[in-house]
Amino acid sequence: MIALDSRQILDYLPHRDPMVMLDGVEMTVEPPVPLKGEECMVVYATLLVKETNWFFADGVLTESGLMEHMAQSVCVCIGLRANNEQHRAQIGYLAEVKNMTINRLPMAGEQLRTRVEVVALVDEAIVVSAETQVNTETIAKGMLTIFVPPVEEERRAQ
């Protein structure tokens, strides 16, 4: 189990204010589902919804804010996988969102808890299923694909 607070997250995430959409992360390695010899990775990320959040509008955190929170959870997951310290806070690009159901939007003061599970690693793309809950209520669920370009040194070495 790895746990990161809001300050430690910044070691694994290239985003900075006003775009940071996470305030806590826990990573577990959950059995069974092995992925090409790797253990299945599950990350839990949290966010306390505030009115000052960049994506807060009309009394709620918007769909975009919710999905940005999910996507950044994946970025931390990618950062935690990197064994080289220099590559920890790597910039990844959200490539696709699929079949994302949004049951409701969270209000200020609500605590989001998002479970991200890596379902596939294909070349430079990481595919995850993400589910966000408030208490035990699922408010959004779907699939995201993030593209992580190779870092410069690796490119040169190839």
Place this chain on the structure above:
Amino acid sequence: MTDFYRILSQQVTDNTAVVHIELNPDCKVYEGHFPGLPIAPGMCHLEMIRECASLVWQQAVRFGTIKRLKFMQPIDPRMCTLLTLTLTREGQNMTALLVSGEQDIVKLKATI
């Protein structure tokens, strides 16, 4: 989203709307996305699509299901600021296509 973009013009016909947009490269969001390497956040594009759809269809648009949302090309706001957004709707279904010149930037299929 304060200062992320402004609407230059819009044409609305029945179920289709075309919106011409200019991004603001000095928006505060680029301080954090990313320091020294400004890239328009994909989710800011989606929020912009939602705001434009709400404006042209004169209702508070909320996404129920995002069937498919594809980001084809990251945008550096220092190089590219003019975008064209085409919105269509049929009942609860909507689509959006955001382009910069000939380049597709974002494609969306969703229910509202």
